Amino acid sequence: MGMDVIGRAPATEQGAMFRRSAWGWRALADYTMRIGGDVAAKCGYWHTNDGDGLDAEDSAALAEIIGQALESGEAERFVVERKAALDALPLVPCRFCEGTGVRNDDVGRKSGMVFKTVGPEEAERVDFPHPRIGQIGTCNACASAGMSRHPDTLYHLELEDIREWRAFLAACGGFEIH
Numbered sequence: 204m205g206m207d208v209i210g211r212a213p214a215t216e217q218g219a220m221f222r223r224s225a226w227g228w229r230a231l232a233d234y235t236m237r238i239g240g241d242v243a244a245k246c247g248y249w250h251t252n253d254g255d256g257l258d259a260e261d262s263a264a265l266a267e268i269i270g271q272a273l274e275s276g277e278a279e280r281f282v283v284e285r286k287a288a289l290d291a292l293p294l295v296p297c298r299f300c301e302g303t304g305v306r307n308d309d310v311g312r313k314s315g316m317v318f319k320t321v322g323p324e325e326a327e328r329v330d331f332p333h334p335r336i337g338q339i340g341t342c343n344a345c346a347s348a349g350m351s352r353h354p355d356t357l358y359h360l361e362l363e364d365i366r367e368w369r370a371f372l373a374a375c376g377g378f379e380i381h
């Protein structure tokens with residue numbers, strides 16, 4: 204599932220459509236609500252495809268607020284601090300192998316994962332030290348590590364997303380979230 208934010212009366216091509224996956228939209232919408240105050244609050248449904256949105260005047264006001272956050276460095280600070288907080292979250296046990304790194308359910312047994320050796324390439328699929336290289340038994344869900352990054356880390360937000368979002372808001376002439 205993704206989000207298509209459609210410009211009601213775009214002044215430029217950039218204001219016609221703003222599109223993100225569910226992973227790429229959530230943190231951006233949360234940030235918009237966080238800094239957008241009363242203006243952002245006029246849109247009640249930021250996280251669903253119900254067609255809620257803002258009119259032209261409020262979209263322009265929101266673009267102004269976000270533009271100020273970009274210029275002051277506040278937006279960049281938010282992105283950096285958010286990333287640091289996500290990086291600090293503990294790893295969570297993989298639910299497919301119950302934290303063992305060996306997938307022993309029907310899928311794991313039928314495809315022989317329990318007998319395979321964890322190859323060195325599995326280390327490249329995780330961004331933490333892999334604890335099981337060379338051991339017997341694999342899990343395709345967690346690169347056989349038994350653990351994975353906290354699910355919140357899947358929701359990404361870069362400074363470039365905020366810049367692009369501001370440019371859309373400035374040019375959309377009002378928008379609807381679908």
Ligand SMILES: [Zn+2]
Nearest residue numbers: 297300342345
């Ligand atoms: Zn696993």
